[in-house]
Amino acid sequence: MLSAAPAMDVHNAQIVCKDVSHWFLKSDGTPIQVLDRVSISLEPHSFTSLLGPSGCGKTTLLRVIDGLIRPAVGTVIVGGEAVTGPSANRAMVFQEHNLLPWKTAQENIRFGCKLVGIPASESLRRANEAIALMGLNGFEHHLPSQLSGGMKQRVGIARALSIHPQFLLMDEPFGALDAQTREVLQIELLKIWEADRKTVVFVTHSLDEAILLSDRIVIMGTRPGHIKAVIDVDLPRPRSDDMRADPVWTNLRRHLWQLLKPEMIEVAG
Amino acid sequence: MNGQNTQALQATPAAPAAAPPAVVRPPWWTSGRAISAASVVIFLAVWQWVTSAGYVEPIFLASPTAILDVAYDQFFVSREIYPHILVSLTEAFVGFVLAIVAGVLLGLVMGRFDRLRAVFEPFVMALYATPSVALLPLFILWLGIGLWSKVLIVFLGGVFAILVNTMAGVRGANPKLIETAQAFTASEAEVFAYIILPSAMPFIVAGIRLAIGRVLISVFVAELYASNQGVGFVVTQAAASYATALMLMGILLFTLAGVALSQALTLIEDLFFGRFREH
Ligand SMILES: Nc1ncnc2c1ncn2[C@@H]1O[C@H](COP(=O)(O)OP(=O)(O)OP(=O)(O)O)[C@@H](O)[C@H]1O
Ligand SMILES: [Mg+2]
Numbered sequence: 001m002l003s004a005a006p007a008m009d010v011h012n013a014q015i016v017c018k019d020v021s022h023w024f025l026k027s028d029g030t031p032i033q034v035l036d037r038v039s040i041s042l043e044p045h046s047f048t049s050l051l052g053p054s055g056c057g058k059t060t061l062l063r064v065i066d067g068l069i070r071p072a073v074g075t076v077i078v079g080g081e082a083v084t085g086p087s088a089n090r091a092m093v094f095q096e097h098n099l100l101p102w103k104t105a106q107e108n109i110r111f112g113c114k115l116v117g118i119p120a121s122e123s124l125r126r127a128n129e130a131i132a133l134m135g136l137n138g139f140e141h142h143l144p145s146q147l148s149g150g151m152k153q154r155v156g157i158a159r160a161l162s163i164h165p166q167f168l169l170m171d172e173p174f175g176a177l178d179a180q181t182r183e184v185l186q187i188e189l190l191k192i193w194e195a196d197r198k199t200v201v202f203v204t205h206s207l208d209e210a211i212l213l214s215d216r217i218v219i220m221g222t223r224p225g226h227i228k229a230v231i232d233v234d235l236p237r238p239r240s241d242d243m244r245a246d247p248v249w250t251n252l253r254r255h256l257w258q259l260l261k262p263e264m265i266e267v268a269g
Numbered sequence: 270m271n272g273q274n275t276q277a278l279q280a281t282p283a284a285p286a287a288a289p290p291a292v293v294r295p296p297w298w299t300s301g302r303a304i305s306a307a308s309v310v311i312f313l314a315v316w317q318w319v320t321s322a323g324y325v326e327p328i329f330l331a332s333p334t335a336i337l338d339v340a341y342d343q344f345f346v347s348r349e350i351y352p353h354i355l356v357s358l359t360e361a362f363v364g365f366v367l368a369i370v371a372g373v374l375l376g377l378v379m380g381r382f383d384r385l386r387a388v389f390e391p392f393v394m395a396l397y398a399t400p401s402v403a404l405l406p407l408f409i410l411w412l413g414i415g416l417w418s419k420v421l422i423v424f425l426g427g428v429f430a431i432l433v434n435t436m437a438g439v440r441g442a443n444p445k446l447i448e449t450a451q452a453f454t455a456s457e458a459e460v461f462a463y464i465i466l467p468s469a470m471p472f473i474v475a476g477i478r479l480a481i482g483r484v485l486i487s488v489f490v491a492e493l494y495a496s497n498q499g500v501g502f503v504v505t506q507a508a509a510s511y512a513t514a515l516m517l518m519g520i521l522l523f524t525l526a527g528v529a530l531s532q533a534l535t536l537i538e539d540l541f542f543g544r545f546r547e548h
Contacts, residue, residue, distance in 0.1 A: 066452055068448060068451060068452055085454075086451055086452050086453070086454045087454065088453075088454055091452075091453075092449075092452040094445070094449060096445065098445050098446060098448075098449040100446060100463075100464070100467070102467055102544040102545045111453070111463070112453045115450060115453035115454055115455045115459060115463075116453055116454050117454075143544070163453070
């Protein structure tokens with residue numbers, strides 16, 4: 001399974017979507033387009049956020065990049081290879097944590113390792129490493145039902161990190177959390193990302209979250225989902241919360257909102 | 270009243286975090302178990318009184334002590350009941366085990382593969398709705414009145430409850446968890462083993478529990494209808510000769526078997542499958 005992956009090549013570490021279009025079948029059987037000629041190219045070791053109104057196809061695009069969905073039209077190339085299905089060099093963090101309710105935190109983390117073919121002793125080592133990294137010490141043997149929402153998300157992130165992916169795909173990982181927990185986790189994610197700079201695609205509805213974390217923000221429009229704008233975030237790294245008052249931040253925020261507002265109104269109306 | 274509360278609240282931080290306030294245990298005789306036990310004892314006492322005081326003819330209803338007398342004779346003196354128990358247990362055991370194996374396997378496959386489900390579902394639903402004991406005359410024609418016609422009836426009585434429940438469990442597996450496993454490169458077999466089977470486990474156990482009652486009914490009716498052995502046969506014979514105490518003893522054996530199986534299942538579930546229960 002792992003042997004098929006190419007030798008680690010930093011310059012290959014990028015994500016390219018070329019003219020990706022996709023349709024789903026509605027319940028009455030008629031097709032509905034959710035992605036319309038989406039083309040993006042993400043630099044190695046960059047952090048990119050996807051912003052867009054609800055239902056515009058952000059999750060679908062992430063699934064296409066992961067290989068969970070084969071797009072009807074277009075190609076996806078990740079790390080120099082055409083995507084034909086999920087692979088051990090990409091890991092997903094899901095919006096609703098998606099932990100197995102009958103496995104403890106540690107077992108959930110090791111489950112991902114096991115599926116990508118990491119031997120048991122190594123997966124234990126990695127799980128404990130991820131548990132320490134995500135501040136889950138003392139909760140390793142708790143079932144998800146015994147964990148708070150924030151803790152569950154930490155486990156979901158730990159599960160993704162412990163397969164040591166080159167690419168991290170995160171679908172609104174903090175969307176279901178309260179504002180304080182969310183900010184704590186944003187800062188932690190920043191630190192973790194700074195340490196080895198994986199190529200990250202991060203879906204969010206929060207403008208501030210996107211600005212805080214990203215090198216680049218991709219704005220999607222809806223009906224059908226398309227790329228509306230790609231904007232670079234010209235804030236120095238390492239980032240911190242204090243930059244919120246920076247004029248670059250506030251101007252960017254205003255600009256993003258102007259781009260998003262008409263889309264939001266269309267969705268709401 | 271309010272003023273007192275406020276004072277108490279203010280006083281709390283000053284007190285050392287020592288012993289928790291004494292928890293008052295409700296008296297033991299108000300617990301659910303104690304009430305249930307008392308209820309059973311009272312029921313038996315009334316039963317005994319009604320029958321031994323002569324309000325009811327012994328032919329219509331034997332007293333609890335009369336049933337115990339018969340049981341003592343059957344189990345320790347004449348020892349006539351054992352071969353019958355053995356026959357009934359064999360029929361129930363073979364039929365039930367086959368029903369569990371077939372029900373779970375078919376349920377898993379039919380739950381996962383829509384086309385296979387489409388092929389078999391009409392027959393499953395029709396047979397599930399048919400009172401399987403009604404097919405007994407046909408099976409006796411095929412297999413005679415020995416063990417195998419009864420095994421077949423027991424099997425049919427139990428298998429569909431297990432199959433239908435297992436299928437529901439498989440189909441109810443959370444698609445998000447399936448997708449999660451797939452995102453971590455799980456094969457179809459891994460999805461089945463690690464997501465679908467554990468998700469279906471509570472449903473499989475529920476199906477087996479449902480099947481216990483149906484299996485016992487099948488054994489009883491099959492022996493009642495055509496047999497010269499088995500506890501059901503003993504009950505029929507006893508009824509025909511107005512040996513009411515013996516008849517009730519036979520029926521109680523079925524009750525005991527049902528309760529024992531159900532308890533055993535609960536135990537197995539707690540030991541091995543407790544985690545898979547819905548959270
Ligand atoms: N499996 C599916 N079958 C049919 N339609 C689907 C399916 N998955 C998604 N859709 C539809 O495709 C559109 C895009 O969905 P998607 O989940 O990608 O949106 P999103 O941008 O992630 O939305 P949100 O911000 O609410 O998460 C929606 O209209 C959704 O209803
Ligand atoms: Mg989404």
